[in-house]
């Protein structure tokens with residue numbers, strides 16, 4: 301089969317799930333894995349036939365994509381802030397808006413010497429590892445409630461050559477773990493907690509709903525700020541004066557989050573919009 305025909309199969313067979321540009325992106329991602337060719341080289345090879353083994357691999361990937369399985373889980377990798385991370389169904393696939401949150405954290409941390417950082421709800425470890433890679437003198441702690449996610453995060457830190465202190469902890473529990481027992485030591489607390497409302501399920505795509513961990517996504521409809529309330533309380537106790545709390549937020553809850561953080565005692569509360577113009581990040585400064 302020539303490559304162009306395989307690309308046509310991707311476009312046709314995935315059209316119920318993905319726009320043509322997305323189907324093409326999936327085809328070229330598969331081509332990079334299977335043929336070891338970057339997109340520009342794969343395009344040049346479109347008129348050529350691939351071998352039988354490669355063809356079988358393209359088609360088996362396509363069969364999995366048709367079930368809405370994310371390509372990141374199929375190849376067990378995702379790219380985040382220039383790093384390659386392992387992902388599997390125990391961790392959320394890190395998103396572009398979270399990279400923007402990391403950029404905001406970097407703007408702040410570049411002024412700090414040997415900063416102490418805490419990443420709550422770390423999942424694949426994306427935020428913690430990106431900050432540790434960018435600031436080798438930083439001391440980064442990160443927690444999650446899922447021990448499977450933490451195993452993946454630990455492996456990701458090892459592969460990226462950074463040190464992060466990962467620990468298992470339910471941020472909603474009232475007892476503080478040892479990493480937080482010293483008062484007011486952190487320069488930055490950062491979090492991307494669950495924030496999706498059950499009512500938003502209807503608008504979500506099956507690749508997210510059917511494959512990504514619901515533990516990473518959903519909050520109770522009647523208490524959508526559950527995590528933010530707790531995170532703000534943890535941060536107000538564990539940040540140094542002038543330390544920052546940064547978090548990713550649900551765009552539908554930005555005003556409520558802003559009011560909550562103000563009420564929790566933060567100053568300089570600021571909402572930042574992502575590249576699509578949506579209010580997706582919040583910052584508070586400990587007085």
Ligand SMILES: C[S@@+](CC[C@H](N)C(=O)[O-])C[C@H]1O[C@@H](n2cnc3c(N)ncnc32)[C@H](O)[C@@H]1O
Nearest residue numbers: 394421422423444445446470471492493494516
């Ligand atoms: C939206 S994901 C974020 C993952 C990662 N930080 C990222 O940005 O890609 C939320 C994470 O919170 C974790 N989580 C859910 N409930 C938790 C809890 N009560 N305590 C700690 N972590 C929790 C989930 O396991 C998941 O890894």
